[in-house]
Amino acid sequence: MGTACHHHPSGHLPPESPWCLVRKGRIEEAEESFKMLSSSTDPNAARDGVALMVETTELERSMNESANYLDCLRGDKCWRTETGCVAWSSQVLVGFAVSSYAAYFYEQVGLSAKYSYKMTPAKAISIFHALSFLSSSHVESDDERFSSYELTIGPVAFIFVGETSSKRLRSHSIALGRNAYNVFSIISFTVAPYILNPTEGNWKGKSGFLADGLCLLCSLWSFLYLPECKGRTYEELDIMFSRKLKAWEFEGYVIDHQVDIEMKLQVEHHE
Numbered sequence: 001m002g003t004a005c006h007h008h009p010s011g012h013l014p015p016e017s018p019w020c021l022v023r024k025g026r027i028e029e030a031e032e033s034f035k036m037l038s039s040s041t042d043p044n045a046a047r048d049g050v051a052l053m054v055e056t057t058e059l060e061r062s063m064n065e066s067a068n069y070l071d072c073l074r075g076d077k078c079w080r081t082e083t084g085c086v087a088w089s090s091q092v093l094v095g096f097a098v099s100s101y102a103a104y105f106y107e108q109v110g111l112s113a114k115y116s117y118k119m120t121p122a123k124a125i126s127i128f129h130a131l132s133f134l135s136s137s138h139v140e141s142d143d144e145r146f147s148s149y150e151l152t153i154g155p156v157a158f159i160f161v162g163e164t165s166s167k168r169l170r171s172h173s174i175a176l177g178r179n180a181y182n183v184f185s186i187i188s189f190t191v192a193p194y195i196l197n198p199t200e201g202n203w204k205g206k207s208g209f210l211a212d213g214l215c216l217l218c219s220l221w222s223f224l225y226l227p228e229c230k231g232r233t234y235e236e237l238d239i240m241f242s243r244k245l246k247a248w249e250f251e252g253y254v255i256d257h258q259v260d261i262e263m264k265l266q267v268e269h270h271e
Contacts, residue, residue, distance in 0.1 A: 022053045056167070056235040072172050076241040081169075083226060084161040084177035090218045091157055092184040097192035098211040108196055109205040163229045163237065223247075 015037060021030035027050060034046040042048075072081040098105050165173035195201035195210070203210075227250040229237060236255050245253060 018050060019053055019057075022050060022057055027054070052233050052235055056233065056238075059235065059238065067169050067172060069172050069176065072169050072176060076244060077166055077169060079225070080164050080166055080241055081173050081176055083164040084173050085180035086218075086221055087157040087160040087164075087226070088177045088181040089184045090222075092181065092188050093214040094211075094218055096188060096211045096214045097195060097207050100188060101192055101196055104196055105207060108198065108203075108207075160226070160229070163232075163234075164227065164241075166238065167234055 015033040016029070018030040018034045018037070021027075021033055030050045030053065031046040034049050038045055038049065071077060161174055161177045162170070165177075192207075193200075195203040195207055198204075225247050227237075227240070227245075227247045229250070232240070232250075239255060240250055240253055243253075
């Protein structure tokens with residue numbers, strides 16, 4: 001089977017990434033690209049944004065270029081790796097068994113096959129409505145609610161894996177996170193059919209207690225260890241993780257660029 005090699009003409013229209021231009025030393029072009037990609041009305045936004053990119057790039061270059069998987073478990077990198085692994089694994093753990101085998105679960109708790117089948121899309125619709133209300137209460141149609149879910153809560157784990165990992169160790173952190181997801185997926189596909197099968201575990205409705213317990217643990221972990229990354233640059237996240245802030249302190253933390261960057265450089269050189 002062949003793969004289509006045609007590219008849409010619009011693929012050539014977006015500007016080059018400012019990060020890529022900064023790494024190539026093309027600072028003026030990076031500022032122009034930043035202006036095209038940013039919605040900020042501040043005339044100094046491009047200059048300040050690119051300046052932060054330059055500082056972040058220099059921070060990366062000041063680190064030891066050799067990176068391995070053990071580095072993901074050292075210092076503040078351990079928490080960052082944990083964030084990616086747990087966030088991705090939560091996609092499997094939340095609703096464990098009950099969510100993945102919904103129709104079969106409903107049959108085991110006593111519903112007929114007809115109503116078990118009807119309950120499955122009803123469950124999905126109710127979830128979309130509830131989550132859409134939390135994320136975007138102004139949406140009106142089902143298509144908008146579905147889109148709201150797919151554009152907000154749905155892919156959030158993928159975003160956290162990319163944002164919380166160290167830039168130097170990003171490929172390693174993503175690999176560990178995805179493998180954690182795969183491990184829990186294998187466990188789910190092995191354990192869930194066993195506990196639901198009437199000739200094996202025969203848990204029936206008690207399967208919901210396992211799913212609820214895992215949901216509670218994931219929620220508790222999110223409150224204690226999942227930091228708020230909104231509006232933060234990679235450099236700022238590096239600084240806040242190195243400060244060993246609590247997860248709930250990230251949102252309101254004010255960066256002192258001169259002091260914090262000097263401190264960060266000293267920490268990285270020490271490592």
